[in-house]
Amino acid sequence: MLEDPLVSHSPDLAEGEMYENGTEITYDCPEGWDFNGNMTAVCLYGVWTYENAFCTASPCDEPMLEDPLVSHSPDLAEGEMYENGTEITYDCPEGWDFNGNMTAVCLYGVWTYENAFCTASPCDEPAPLDDLVSHSPDFAEGEMYANGTEIMYDCPEGWDFNGNMTAVCLYGVWTYENAFCTASPCEDLAPAGELVERDPSDAGPFENGTEVVYSCPDGYDFNGDMTALCLYGNWTLDQEPYCTASPCGEPLPQDGLVSHNPESSSYPSGTEVTYACPNGYDLNGNMTAVCLYGMWTNEAVFCTASPCEDLAPAGELVERDPMMRTLHHVVSHQSKMGWFLIILRLVLTNGTEVAYACPNGYDLNGNMTAVCLYGMWTNEAVFCTASPCEDLAPAGELVERDPSDAGPFENGTEVDYSCPDGYDFNGDMTAICLYGNWTLDQEPYCSDGLVSHNPETSSYPSGTEVTYACPNGYDLNGNMTAVCLYGMWTNEAVFCTASPCGDHPKDGLVSHNPEVVLIQVEPSNLYMSEWIRSQWKYDFSLSLWEWTNEAVFCTASPCEDLAPAGELVERDPSDAGPFENGTEVDYSCPDGYDFNGDMTAICLYGNWTLDQEPYCTASPCGEPLPQDGLVSHIPESSSYPNGTQVTYACPNGYDLNGNMTAVCLYGMWTNEAVFCTGE
Known part of the structure; x- marks a missing residue:
C-alpha cells in the first residue's frame, strides 16, 4: 500500500488479482515528477519488501535560450538545478532592448518561457552642443533612429562647423554629439584700393x-x-x-633768385614746373621739378655761373683717372708791363666720370667713381687707409700670439710672441702689420729644453749633421736631424712630449686615427711619431701608460663664421655667430640691388649648405621716360646697367629743355624731366 497515489508500478494486475510469492514489481512516476525510494519491490510470503516510494515535482536545468545576449536572474552555478516553481527574470545588456516575456517559471522540469531575445537599441534625437547645428536625415518628433543609422551635421551659412561631420547610432547612443558652430572668419583681406x-x-x-x-x-x-x-x-x-x-603747395627753391612757371597756390600731383634764373646767372640743379605725392622732386636749385672747376674731391693719397682738366676760357690782358694771358677757368665738363684708386698697401674707402653732374660731384667721401693684415702673424706651431684673435689686424698692430711653459723661444719677439704685410726677420718657433743632440760641441762647421733625441718616456716631435748650412740650422723646431697610452674613449661617436694605438715597446724606447700625435681627434694629456681623460663625447659642430655671402648681402639672423647646428639664415639685398644665388643657407655639422653663394648687383634701369614723346636718347636699349649715361636730343627745329644727360643709379634715372619746345 503506497501513500503517494502518483507512484505507479509494473506489472499492474487487474483489480482482485493477487501477486504470487517472489513476484518483482518496478515503481515509476509520471512525466515531470522524480521518483524517490527503491525502484523495485518483491512479494515475499504475502508482504512487499518496499512500499515507501513517492514522487516529487522535477527541477529544471539551465534555461536554453537561442540568444546568448539574454541573461537571467537568479543564475545558479554550473550543475545546480532550479527547484520546481522557481521564477527567473530575463534581461539584456546596456544598448540592447529585450523582446519576449520578462519572466519564466520552472514547472515539473520545464521552463514556461525560453523564447526571449535581444535587439540593438535605437537612438533618440541627437543633441549636439550647439542649437545651430542641423543634421540629415532629420526624423519627425518622436521617431527613433535605428541602430546603425548615420547622420551628417551641418551649420547655417556664415558659420563654420566644428567637430566630426558624421555620427552613427550604436546601441542607443550616438557616436558623436560634441559638434558646434562658430561664426565664419573672413578669409580674404578687407577690400581696399591698391595703396591703402x-x-x-x-x-x-x-x-x-x-x-x-x-x-x-x-x-x-x-x-x-x-x-x-x-x-x-x-x-x-x-x-x-x-x-x-596729395597735391603740392608752392615750390620753395633754396635761392630767392630762382623763378618757376607756371605759378599757382596748389599743384595737382604730376604737375611739372620749370625753373629759370635772371640774365647773367646759370641755373644749378635740375631745370624742372614734378609734384609727386605732395612733395616736389626738386627744390634744391640755385643760380650761379659755375660748372665743375675743381678736381673730383678725394683724400690726400687718392689717385684720380682722368687727371686732365679742360681749358674752358682763356682771355688776353694788356697792362703797363705788357701783354699776358689770364686763365679764367679750368673745368671738368658736365658728365665727366672720374675713377678713384689708392697706392699699393692702401684700401679705398667710398665709391670707386664720381660723376660731375651740374656742377656737383656725385661722391665726396673718398679716402685711402692703410691696408690691414688679413692673416695671422706667421709663427711656428706652438708659438702663442698677443693679441690672439683671428684678424684682420689694423695697420700698425704689433703682435707679441711667446712660448708655453717648458718651451724655449726662438726668433723675433714681435711682428708689426705694415700696409697689409707683417714685418719679420726670423719667423719665431718654440723648442723643448728636453731635446738633446749628438754630437755636442761649441761650434759646428757648415754641412755638419746633428741627431736629436728625447729622454726615456718622451717622444720626439719634428725631424730627427738638422744640418748646419751657412750659419743656420735647417731644423730647430723640435720638442719632446710624454709617451702615449694604448686605450681609447668609451663613447662610440668618438673616432681615432690610426685605429691601433697600443705600442708594445720597452719603456726605455717609447716613441710616438708627430704624425700619430697630430691625428688624435680629442684633447688629452699623456703620462706614461695612463690616460688622464676618457670622458669625451661628440656633439654636432656649430658654424663659427657667418653664412658665406657677397659684400652687400644682408643676413637674417644678422648676429656674428657662432650658429647652432640646424640654424637657417635668410639672405636679401638692400633697395636698389638685385639678388643672385641661394635665398637660404643651413648650418649642418659646422658647414653652411649652399649651392651658389649669394651676391647683390646694382639694379639696372629700364627705358628712360622723358615727359615729352619728342625726346630721343642714345644709346637705346631695353635695359641699362647701373652707371650707364644717356644723352637726350630733340628733332631739328626743337630745343631741349632740361639736362642733356641722365645716369642710371641703382635702378633709377637721375633725370627724366626733359621736353622739347618749338623754336
Missing part, C-alpha cells in the same frame, strides 16, 4: 568681429570708409577706400 594700408596688416584669416582700420601712406589722401568689420565671413563696407596722390 590696413591695421591689422596680416594676411588673415580674420576672426568674426575683427575691425580693420584703413589709412594711406605719406603723400596720399584717403577716400572712402575708414574702417571695415568682419561679420560672418563678409566685410561690412559702404564705400571701398582708395588713396589719391
